[in-house]
Amino acid sequence: MDKFVVRGGNPLLGTIKVSGAKNSALPCMAAAILTEDEVILENIPQVNDIETERKLLTSMGAEVELGYGRAQHRTRIKCAILSDPVAKYEIVKTMRASSLVLGPLIARTGIARVAMPGGCAIGGRPIDLHINGLEAMGATITQDHGYLEARADRLKGAHIVFDKITVTGTEDLLMAATLAEGESVFENCAREPEVTDLAALLIAMGAKIEGAGTGTIRIQGVSKLHGARHRINPDRIEAGTFLIAGAITGGDLNVDCCEPKHLGALITKLEQCGVKIDVGADHVRVRSGGELKAADITTEEYPGFPTDMQAQYMALATQAEGTSTVIENIFENRFMHVQELIRMGANISISGRTATVRGKTPLQSAAVMCSDLRASASLVLAALVADGETILDRVYHLDRGYEHFEEKLRGVGAQIRRMGDVFGKK
Template identity: 35%
Template sequence: MQKFIIEGGHALSGTVEIGGSKNAALPIIGACLLSAEKSVLTNVPDISDIYTLLEILQYLNVQSDFTNGTLTLDPSHMENKAIPHELVSKMRGSIILLAPILTRFGEVKLSFPGGCVLGKRPIDSHLHAFESLGAQTSTENDEIYIKCAALTGTDFTMSEMSVTATENAIMAACLASGTSQINLCAAEPHIQDLCYALNEAGAKIEGIGTHNLIIKGVHSLRGLRHAITSDYLEIGTYAIAAAVTGGHIIIKNTNKAHLESFWQKFEEVGIPVEHRENEVEIFPAQSLNAANIRTAVYPSFATDLHPQFSVLLTQAEGTSLVFETLFEGKMNYIFELEKMGAKVKLINNHKAKISGKSQLKGCPVASLDIRAGAAMVLAGLAASGVTEISNINYIDRGYNQLVEKLQSLGAHIQRTS
């Protein structure tokens, strides 16, 4: 099994280019199946989750070619077959196939998806959206079954601001008859990118970037031609990597509006930044201040950046509190940080106290999910000595060329078997 070996204590310097967003690419690939025409996507991240989804599509007889960040999909001969559980169980993101398969074939059966273990992640919000559009749903023997000959637009409210449920609702409503008003939608940048991609293909979506969408159903969509937006979670991760090492880097392909809450906290901690068009420069801080963070739905502080930010807070003077409001199993990385000498205390499944400044020391730790794994990498960069990180398959699911990019910035990191 592969591992990362990191020798910490080296300040990062240089320039790093951010790739396409995984969380945008996955639903947009799903959206390509809404049309029988060929689609071409660019700036697609070269990560394992993309290959897992393409493996599923190959099973459905969707032809694909993925070369140098450009993905061409031909779903003209797509078949509606029961996808093997071993494929679906690899990635929770496979749930975004519900809407495309349902709209193409009038019914869909899918095993409960897998992916990162982050506590309870029910599918009720998905079923509620489909039922609101006129579909019949059922779950039995760990399988989801949805059937509807023709979806009908309506005015409904999401049962929760679930990202993937919102994505399924948007895709289904695009090809429903009539107009849908979807209230309490999630509005993350990757959802906005999905909407823009669909509109480019002929959909009629209004209110993009808000929590209330109006979608006028169309009879059919063209194939998609779209460049995937840059990954704001990757931007935040590299910004923290610079900060915890006392580094000075320039991050290219950025959009400040995607990370307003993050940058506010970043500067509150005391890190100087300079935003320019499509890039941001991170400067070394004289000292770091404690801060409290509370995750919530966009545009609040992103849950997928809180583990990395917690590493930063271990290097700040004073006591910080971290509140994770969305997932109950996302704080377990705290125990890995504790192994490295961080002064941290898990108060409950949603709250942790971090006392700084801690002198982190390298040791063997595990990656528990994508973002917890990224946090361990950042901790290793900040620590003295050598850190060995196992279960890096999680990290590979979310970060494109992480080792190569960090090495280009001067990090001492290697991938070993």
């Protein structure tokens, strides 16, 4: 099992490039199910979740080519024949995004059998909203032995008000509605850039969609979609992680190939912490402004502060003068990194969904355990400023969502390697 060894103390200096967004790429790959034609996706990140999605689509009968060499961030998907519309447990057990094939499968083939989602153990992501929405569109859904089975001759448009904002629920039903008979109106929709990115692909495929990126989306169903070429958005969470890496190390880091308008909540918070930020058209430069200052955050749906940046921000808060309050509103079990940060010397207490971080505390190297994707990133950030060498176990979580993470950090001065590598190599 891979480990990271991180030696702290180096400010990060230089330019680091952001990869495509995993959380956009996964639903866009699922959208290829909706057509017999070829769908070409560019700026695909090379992360483990993408490989899992490739295996999933291939197991259903799709042709999936992940590019290498000059086309290394491109994938070609052709779902001319879907001979086995089943999302098998042994493939999707490590990935939460398995539910994203439910809607497009039933819309295209009239039947879908999908294993209940797996992935990070950060709390419940109820699939009830997917089920309720598809049933409102005329599907019959049963649950048996850990699988959901859905059937429908043809889905019908429906007016759906989501009980709570759900990104994957919005995406799943949006895909289903593109081939439904009649008009669908969805309210209380997720407004995340990943939803907008998916809608852009679907429109390029011939879907009729209005309002993506707002709370209300209207879809006029069509009988058939066609192939398309689409470029995936930059990964806003990867970009945010690197911004915090530059800030926590007191460095001068240019985060390139990103979309600054997707980072508004984080940039505002970093400025409150005393970090100097320069924003360009497709890059953000972060520089030390002296001592970091404490600032509170509350995670919210987009455009609020993202839950996927909470753990990384908490690492930063340990190095800020004063007391920071971190309130987690999205997932009920997303403080698993706290005990590992405490092992490194952080002063953090938890009460329900609120964590109180008292800084500035000197962090010390330790052996720590990664529990989920974003927790892994937070522990790397903490290790970058810790005294000595920190060993991080179970970094396979990180490999699910960050492309060449340690190589990118090494390129801007971090001393980080996988166990068995040699410092200085790239």
